[in-house]
Amino acid sequence: HAQPNACPVCGPHTSLLNRRGEVVGESPLDLLKQGNIIAVKGLGGFHLAVDATNAQAIKTLRQRKQRDAKPFAIMTRNLQAAQRFCMISEVEEKWLTSPQAPIVILAAKDDSILPKEVIHPGINTLGVMLPYTPLHYLLFDQELEILIMTSANISDDPLITGNKEVLEKLGAIADFFLVHNREIYNPCDDSVIRITSLNTPQYLRRARGFVPQGIKIPVNSEPVLALGGEMKNTFCITRQGEAFLSQHWGDLDHYRNYSNFLHGIERFKAMLAVEPQVIVHDLHPDYQTTRWAKNQADFKKIGVQHHWAHMASAMADNGLEGEMLGLVCDGTGWGTDGAVWGCEVLRGDYRCFSRLAHLKYLPLPGGDVTARKPYRMALVYLMMALGQKGLSIAEEYLPALPVPEKELLASSLQKKTFREVQTSSCGRLFDAVSALLGICSLNNYEGQAAIELEDLADTNQTDYYDYIINKEENMWIMDVFPMWQQLVAEIKKGGPVSAMAQKFHLTLIQMFSEILVKLRDETGLNRVVLSGGVFHNQILLTGLMQNLTSQDFSVYQ
Template sequence: MGDRERIAIRINGIVQGVGFRPFIFNLALEHGLTGWVTNDSAGVLIEVEGSGSKLNAFLKDIKLKAPPLAHIVSIKSWSIDPIGDNEFIIRASDRSEKVKTLISPDMALCEDCYREMMDPQDRRYLYPFINCTNCGPRFTIIEEMPYDRLYTTMREFIMCPECQREYDDPKNRRFHAQPNACPVCGPEVWLTDRTGKRVDERSSLDYGLVDEVAATYELCEKVKGDKSIGLLPEWVRPIFQLKTELKKGKIAAVKGLGGYHLVCDALNREAVQNLRKRKYRPDKPLAVMMPNLDVVRRYCQVSSEEEKLLISPVRPIVLLKWKAKGYDGITLEVAPAQSRLGVMLPYTPLHYLLFDESLPVLVMTSGNISGEPIIYDDQEAVERLGDIVDYFLVHNRRIVRPCDDSVQRVDNSPVMIRRSRGYAPIPLRLPAVKEPILACGGEMNNIFALAEKGLVFMSQHIGDLKTKNSLYHYRRMIDEMVKLFEIEPEIVVHDLHPEYISTKFALKKYKDKRLIGVQHHHAHIASCMAEHGLDGQVIGLAFDGTGYGTDGKIWGGEILIASPEKFERWAHLKYLPLPGGDKGVKEPWRIGVAYLLKALPDADWLQELPFWYSLKDEINMLKTIIEKGIKVPETSSMGRLFDAVAAILGIRTRISYEGQAAIELEELAGEELGEPYPFIVEDDSPPFVINPLPIISAIIRDLRAGKKAYKIARRFHGTVVEMALNLCIKIRQELGLQRVVMSGGVFQNRLLSLGLKKCLEGEGFEVFQHCQVPTNDGGLALGQVYVASQCILKKEDTFG
């Protein structure tokens, strides 16, 4: 056979259901090669034959030109004997073994499908469920592996002959696109009132108005100039009717890829106020959707990195600097007391069809009860959202599992705030993992993880587990992912907090498995270490609101000497009162008063507090409790220190969402650090105690001297940076450690995280922060997996 060679290629990763086989087919034709490609139990298997130079170019192009939804974990190739075949074919999938491969997340509408949707001559013109192998639903419609239409909710729609021809043609980009459909054979959309009763579309919209179609953003020029188009296609009429109602100030629940969004006109103040009132969400920022980058630039400052995130196939919510807050048409009620907007671009065809020139910005917030998973079941939506909305825009493509929007921001690089749609269930690589592990995560911002053979599959965002509904979904999602990925856990990891719902769940359901408890802040640091592939000892800065300590107290301002398998508590904030426990977290004035009473027990200053007259009786009662030494919970939490300062400055006495006081304190400080206040490091040996009471005393002196609150906020942030920096330098002097890992919810504070990183790097430290998973409790499960796997590997029996 002359100079012909033949190689076999094994590719693992997300390579099924993403157009990988037709990609390989066309690539082989492009390079003039023969052979075959198939799906099998482990991924994709290829045999290819030709000259050595062509084979090398083929291998190189697999990596460089892979389909956008593919996620290659490994490529292995080896030489085999040539057989002299004369064509390249796609073989039927080998189903002799159960498929054990990765699943693609849901992805945004691709440019090709968008162009077709906007082309009046295309059979999918304005069809709200257009998709191909490069876009559309995956994770939210699959019920079991392998990823074939039969095992997705699309099995309920039998393809018409035209769709079937596309599905069967390896040269078509819809070859084996499992959600493939068109208006003839696919899902449909309809409009209902708040009780779930269908609305008669003809009653309130004249469908002969071509201008309604032409107004849709970026609609092709043919439409604007062709008055012969006539009626809107039947399948899009409910969407245009809803647009008419949104312009009147109505509120809707719109069913998307992973659940329902609550939608209204973001430029209509009354509509946004009504949404907040009905949802009992007075302050928490609402996400918005804009149709394209031109509109985003109109309202927000956007860097090139932020643009890349916005238009990526993931299409996360991106936190962007608001250009002219409150003066640009977007009502202040969308994001009160915030300088940034959570903005996303459309990611489904239905989303694109909701916009036009008189409806350029829509509130697009999760359709849920606060803290719970996004609602995705149609009946549940009517029952639980019917009092909030005026209309439901519903479709009949069933959603298997809820999946909320991911949230990110860009500092020097992208930072993950909520990891969900577009990322779940892409695994993270962690070679230390051998045995099958379930990590149950925390109680707030819960994400759990399943891990085996070097891969960690993190769930979509679940939320807070304190309600029965959240716990139901948590249990169900774990059962589903165990089945979907065929990982039956032998080791179950949980937080040490005995009252965490995730801990109780682990101890009850998996009592016959090997159970491992991991301290909360150790898991935080280990999570960031896992992201960066770190082993050995690091300086761990774990700053958050609440975490159960090994001494049974509430931790949260921790400086650890940590390795994946163990840690030492090297320093921490001084234990201070947390009056009311959870009630104190929701009412930061309690923490502010308690800290002040500890800092200035003899001073007559209470009547100077900005909230004295509204809370005089409660303050005096709390003063009596503190002075009499009545026992209250104590905490070393950095998050509570932020709350105390926010309350003392009069920023926030009560909160309506997690972290609100600290977030608004950061907003007040802006983007500058101030001169540090004094603080004291007590004790002669670890664990050193950082006493923040001098900070509180100094803040009172500044207030009495008439200093502006924003300057005090800047000084406070500068103090926390100085405190962490000084202790890291002290550790380096004593232990020689150079690597600093930052984790915990407090580091969502941009001013603090960027300021501290800059100062540490200025002193020669190597600094590691989260990028792939959240720094809040949404990243705990990854850390739990890493700690457990290393303890097993190194036969460590203790975790702190």
């Protein structure tokens, strides 16, 4: 409690403005009921609010914000309102009503009156939060109990925090602006978590409510500044056995995000009264964080491989020490051999690691372009697995693939003159399967193809596809090429997409379990950590943890 918050003289004052910045006397609640879009100033930035039962108003918001498919978060008047739209467990209720008030990913009810196709197209989950400022409560009544509450920043831009700035930047998006006279000095987005079927929280975004709360770590070293990656960056500063993670700064190839990142480092150093002695950066030579680190004089600098960092972070989060195995699955990470890693089994601790196994390499044409276009990766997998036959299959089952793009990629693959970097990315494998099954051919937001593939899977299915695990020059290779012949055969027979989606998930669970058993036999290591963005997939995470636990592994995530 802060007394100034309650003082009518020196406490905060709110104003409702139109697009010209003029004060209007209408009620924000009435304007929302009429279908208007209101930019609402919060604790760490602005939200765009609109009636979540008004499909046309939500479509207008999507059009103005140029956000075609990414799901919107919602805010409900209270817990009882949230329960009318979503299924909520006791653990999820605890997090929803916690002081941190994060967005919690919940299963949506099928009989909800909400227009699913415009709020969360292609998936059956909703990101839900409850009011966490007094102003939020004034936006609801018994008639209006649910709002879209999405971050008001322009795509890829930093959070908007100023009253003048919001009028300038969102004048073409919001109809009205509900502002107050308290400055936002530290931009911070809403935190997002999901409760797994094991009743453990997964942080999709650790920000408001959790930052800058320290995390106990088992290693007490000299102060370290770890810079993070290029996309959705967060940095970390350690002090006396605790790690202090920052909020998200966005993608650092955007200058204003990069500028906020640098200011954030100075703010954290002052807040913690610590001066880091070591700077840790990613191995990728072109990341802004790597370049900045190398330009810093008088510091010890350490380059750390991306997937080893994933493994070590999961170890630290669980308070583990000593050597163990790590299965790390994600979209992109610069490997020590110059390839783009993304499905790796490592052996290591906090001091060193070795790579024991990975998904079979194949070309990554266009790099980040392919990450946005799953149909490209589907073509690569089809041609690498099935040869010329794969090209004809792509022509039939990848309608989104433009002819010139197909011809260029096919020509390079057929001549085997492909100079593109090789990849073992698990994320790109999910993309390829999703595109071939006709689920998602273009990623309008990060992970869309994989998310929709998971959501569509029929969990009653129990079969899986073929794969091969071979050892080549002291490295185990996980090869899913045999799966593609079977997948295509089922598509041609008109098999249900939901069954094929589930069989794909079960293939990975079976393959990962088998390779970990082989490596346990080789190394004698029985502890394994699971890390990387792919393990936000609940089918994969839950199935693999259960499978490994039944085979007497100690599993952590």
